[in-house]
Amino acid sequence: MRTFITDDPDAAVAEIADGSTVLIGGFGMAGMPVTLIDALIRQGARDLTVVNNNAGNGDTGLAALLAAGRVRKMICSFPRQSDSYVFDGLYRAGKIELELVPQGNLAERMRAAGAGVGAFYSPTGVGTPLAEGKEQRTIGGRDYVLEYPIKGDVALIGAYVGDRMGNLVYRKTARNFGPVMATAAALTIAEVKRVVEIGEIDPEVVVTPGIFVDRILNLNADGREG
Amino acid sequence: MSMIEARGPVEHLDRGPRSKDEIAAAVAAAIPPGSYVNLGIGQPTTVGDFLTPESGVVLHTENGMLNMGPAARPDLLDPDLINAGKIPVTELPGASYFHHADSFAMMRGGHLDVCVLGAFQVSEGGDLANWHTGAPGAIPAVGGAMDLAIGAKSVFVMMTLFAKDGSAKLVPRCTYPLTGLGCVDRVYTDYATIMITGDGAVVTETFGASVAELQDRVEVTLRAPSQASSGG
Numbered sequence: 209m210r211t212f213i214t215d216d217p218d219a220a221v222a223e224i225a226d227g228s229t230v231l232i233g234g235f236g237m238a239g240m241p242v243t244l245i246d247a248l249i250r251q252g253a254r255d256l257t258v259v260n261n262n263a264g265n266g267d268t269g270l271a272a273l274l275a276a277g278r279v280r281k282m283i284c285s286f287p288r289q290s291d292s293y294v295f296d297g298l299y300r301a302g303k304i305e306l307e308l309v310p311q312g313n314l315a316e317r318m319r320a321a322g323a324g325v326g327a328f329y330s331p332t333g334v335g336t337p338l339a340e341g342k343e344q345r346t347i348g349g350r351d352y353v354l355e356y357p358i359k360g361d362v363a364l365i366g367a368y369v370g371d372r373m374g375n376l377v378y379r380k381t382a383r384n385f386g387p388v389m390a391t392a393a394a395l396t397i398a399e400v401k402r403v404v405e406i407g408e409i410d411p412e413v414v415v416t417p418g419i420f421v422d423r424i425l426n427l428n429a430d431g432r433e434g
Numbered sequence: 435m436s437m438i439e440a441r442g443p444v445e446h447l448d449r450g451p452r453s454k455d456e457i458a459a460a461v462a463a464a465i466p467p468g469s470y471v472n473l474g475i476g477q478p479t480t481v482g483d484f485l486t487p488e489s490g491v492v493l494h495t496e497n498g499m500l501n502m503g504p505a506a507r508p509d510l511l512d513p514d515l516i517n518a519g520k521i522p523v524t525e526l527p528g529a530s531y532f533h534h535a536d537s538f539a540m541m542r543g544g545h546l547d548v549c550v551l552g553a554f555q556v557s558e559g560g561d562l563a564n565w566h567t568g569a570p571g572a573i574p575a576v577g578g579a580m581d582l583a584i585g586a587k588s589v590f591v592m593m594t595l596f597a598k599d600g601s602a603k604l605v606p607r608c609t610y611p612l613t614g615l616g617c618v619d620r621v622y623t624d625y626a627t628i629m630i631t632g633d634g635a636v637v638t639e640t641f642g643a644s645v646a647e648l649q650d651r652v653e654v655t656l657r658a659p660s661q662a663s664s665g666g
């Protein structure tokens with residue numbers, strides 16, 4: 209279906225259900241869709257499984273969602289950081305589950321979900337605790353671990369500019385997981401700095417084609433910013 | 435590396451062990467010109483300070499960039515332009531951005547020439563342990579370490595040769611949880627530079643101690659270049 213454009217963050221996240229798996233873009237704060245996360249906190253969905261590279265920084269964005277007690281399980285590669293005190297406290301209190309995934313496997317498991325791949329063999333993690341209990345196979349003399357896709361019910365991502373077709377471009381390293389997560393969820397919602405008319409984004413530079421984007425939250429609907 | 439003929443390692447006994455900066459400079463000097471290189475977070479990042487533009491080395495950062503430049507000036511920070519350690523950085527002419535799955539395809543697919551990582555332990559067979567102490571209460575975090583360890587064509591480790599308690603970090607078998615199997619090629623430490631070869635741990639240089647003195651403190655057999663077959 210064609211992409212729906214809105215300037216109302218609460219409308220954008222309205223029907224996210226309790227128990228959903230939510231893919232949240234960003235590497236640290238770069239690319240994190242803070243406005244959508246704040247709306248999700250107001251919306252109240254709970255018992256969420258959240259996929260992000262990290263487990264929140266400081267008190268805003270994902271950290272605020274964790275602090276609100278809405279997240280049952282984190283799937284991430286690097287939860288422990290100098291400013292991950294919200295997650296640290298929940299984890300040490302036994303109030304949140306953690307599935308630790310090597311960063312490349314995390315990205316590839318979502319790419320597999322978005323590409324309709326049933327599972328894949330990865331060389332990453334072979335012989336380590338993170339491969340325990342997983343099927344292994346030797347292919348061409350090299351050992352691999354079977355990894356399954358991670359599919360989201362919802363993806364919340366941050367991009368730079370969107371057009372009314374839903375096409376997205378990103379800015380610098382804020383791109384990170386956004387394009388992969390956009391493909392991997394049943395409902396993909398992107399917040400962008402501004403929305404432009406059809407034709408204003410050169411088709412050759414579109415990073416995420418609009419087919420992967422269900423909704424765009426326009427952060428600059430009143431034209432005040434850049 | 436030039437082959438060192440049957441003379442054994444070079445022992446620098448007129449000085450102390452290498453400083454962190456000297457280790458970083460040695461790693462930088464060992465990176466072939468024109469390489470695509472990923473520097474791990476923490477100490478390995480400092481290797482970048484010793485790479486010259488003439489080397490033509492292109493830095494990769496796991497969060498989706500090639501030809502990353504140095505850290506950003508405090509008055510020119512861009513929150514959308516950070517490195518793997520989430521430090522604001524800069525872009526060099528010719529830089530490119532890409533998403534995470536492509537970034538890790540560069541590692542896993544064998545496109546990166548060199549990565550430099552820190553370590554808790556390296557085994558004589560090249561096993562690496564650098565992500566988790568396994569201590570009770572420690573929150574595990576792996577990031578991109580496992581992908582880098584098995585993906586880059588050459589894996590250089592920089593670390594101290596001994597832990598704070600005096601135990602060697604070059605070990606027969608790692609006791610910390612593993613990051614990758616048989617993946618380390620070279621180990622640059624304060625006291626020695628060590629090649630991990632099919633013939634074991636080969637010491638090419640020492641600093642502030644002789645091979646014999648280090649051997650007294652390291653369980654792994656330290657071999658001289660002449661004892662190992664060539665080609666490592």
